[in-house]
Amino acid sequence: MYKNSLIPFITIVIKEVCRFMRIWVQTILPPAISMALYFVIFGSLIGPRIGTMNGFDYIDYIAPGIIMMSIINNAYGNVVSSFFGAKFQRHIEEMLVAPIPNFVILAGYVTGGVVRGFLVGAVVAIVALFFTDLKLHSLSIMIVVVFMTSIVFSLAGLINAIFAEKFDDISIIPTFVLTPLIYLGGVFYSINLLPAFWQTVSAFNPILYVVNAFRYGMLGESDINITHAFIMLLVFSIVLFGISLQLLNKGVGIKS
DSSP states (O other): HHHHHHHHHHHHHHHHHEEEEEETHHHHHHHHHHHHHIIIIIIIIOOOOOOOOTTHHHHHHHHHHHHHEEEEEEEHHHHHHHHHHHHHHHHHHHHHHSSOOOHHHHHHHHHHHHHHHHHHHHHHHHHHHTTTTOSOOOOOHHHHHHHHHHHHHHHHHHHHHHHOSOOOOHHHHHIIIIHHHHHHHTSSSSSGGHHHHHHHTTTTTTTHHHHHHHHHHHOOOOOOOOHHHHHHHHHHHHHHHHHHHHHHHTTTTTTO
C-alpha cells in the first residue's frame, strides 16, 4: 500500500512545486520585495531611533520574525489557493475517486506548501543579508521550526480551502485572522514590553511561539520557553492533520 502510494505522492508534490515555480514572479518575487521594504522602513529608518531590543540591534531582532512572517504567509497561501483551485476546477474529485489514500493527497499538498515555505524563507534570508548580518545560534532548531511551521500553516490553509465556497473566502482568514496574529506575535517587539495582562493574552497567540522559537535559533534569544514552542507546534500539527484527514474522508466541501 505504502509503496504504491509513493508515486502519486511524488506526482502531487511535483505538480505543486511546478505550479508555483511557473509563476515565480507572483509567488517568489513579491515576498522578497515586501520583506525588503520591511527591512528598509522598520530596520534601517526606524530601527536606529529605537536602538536595541533585548540587547540586540533592532534590525537584528526583527529579522527572524520577518523571515518567519514570509514563511507563514506563503505556506498557507500556497495550499489554500492550490486546493481551492482544484475544487473550483473539479479535478480534486478525480484524485478522490482514484485509488489514492486521502492521507497521500493531504501529504502531497502539505509538502508543496512546505517546499514553498522553505524556498521563500531562503530568498528572504538572502535579502536580509543586504541589511544585517544574520546570526546563527542553532541551525538545527531553525530548520525544525521552519519545517514544523510550514506544516502547521499548510494544513490550516487546506482546511480554509475545504470550507471555502468562493474565491473571496480564501482571503478572509489571512486578512482578518492570520495578519493580526502575525503582527501581534512578537515580530516587531518583545512581549516583555507589554503589561502583564497583555503578556498573558499574547501567550494564546500560536505565532508568538513560532517567531520566538525561530528567533532563538538565530539569536539565542526568546521571550518564551523553547520546549513549550515545540510542544505547541507538534500539537497543532497533529490536531490539524487529523481534522484535515477527517474532512477529506467525509468529503466536506467537495462531494455534493
